[in-house]
Amino acid sequence: MQIDKGMEKIGDLFSQGLKARQPRPKMPAYAWQDLALTVIKELNVPGFKRSAVFKVCKQRPRTYVEKCLNDTKELCPTGEKWKYFFKVAGGK
Secondary structure, X not given: OOOOOOOOOXXXXXXXXXXXXXXXXXXXXXXXXXXXXXXXXXXXXXXXXXXXXXXXXXXOOHHHHHHHHHHHHHHOOOOOHHHHHHHHHHOO
C-alpha cells in the first residue's frame, strides 16, 4: 500500500523519470562500422589506430576484412595482433 505524502513537486516527478532511463550506446549506421568495432575489440587496437581500422573496413569488402582478421588470429597468437592485421590488410 502506498503512503500518501501529499503534494509532490513537479520537478521531482520529472527527475524520477529521467533517472529511470538508461543511456543507450549509439548503434553503427553502416555494416562496415560494426565490422570495424568488432576488429577493434578482438585485436585490442589502441586509440590512435582506430581510425585506420575504420578506413580499412570502409574501403575493403567485408569478406576480405574478415579473412584478414581470421588470418591474424591464427598466425599471430601473441604480441600486438593489430600490427599484424595491418600488414595482412595492406597486401593486395
